[in-house]
Amino acid sequence: MGRSRYKICDTTAPYFLTCTVINWMPLFTRPQTVEILLDALRYRQENNNWKIYGYVFLENHIHLLVQADNLAEDLPRFKSFTARRLIDYLEECKAERLLKQMAFFRKEHKQDREYQCWEEGSHPQLIENEEVLRQKLEYMHLNPVKRGYVDDPIHWRYSSARDYAGLTGLIPVYTGWW
Secondary structure (H helix, E strand, O other): OOOOOOOOOOOOOOEEEEEEEHHHOOOOOOHHHHHHHHHHHHHHHHHOOOEEEEEEEOOOEEEEEEEOOOHHHHHHHHHHHHHHHHHHHHHHOOOHHHHHHHHHOOOOOOOOOOOOOEOOOOOOEEOOOHHHHHHHHHHHHHHHHHOOOOOOHHHOOOEOHHHHOOOOOOOOOOOOOO
């Protein structure tokens, strides 16, 4: 889990997670980088029983509402896997500016790697009831609206807002609690 004071303890409830790109770099501005995240989430849904209640991807961070049997172990694996895939993609594209920033902002104690993609931790917040779940979903879905990217949350392609509006999103979302 990194050096965060937040802990994932309850496997029977969802958690609100925030994963931030190192130094808030705008990494998710290309469909290809977002697809790496989507593929990794689909894999975890199919193979690690991740129940995704909601998500939103912005250019420099993602929010997830997710429940899993081993979320405390799976989340670092998700971040490690996506980091490796993202770095490989950036190297293939010769995205030198982004790679240089990932090297420059790499934490000094991370001596086992050349680049760092994600900030440490994910600030997991236990969702204890439906009211809090609704609040977090609303917060997530309004994020692109507050940034001025769209006028309506369902117009943001990389969000579960569409699923909650009865439309089909990019990955399956658990709305059975609704």
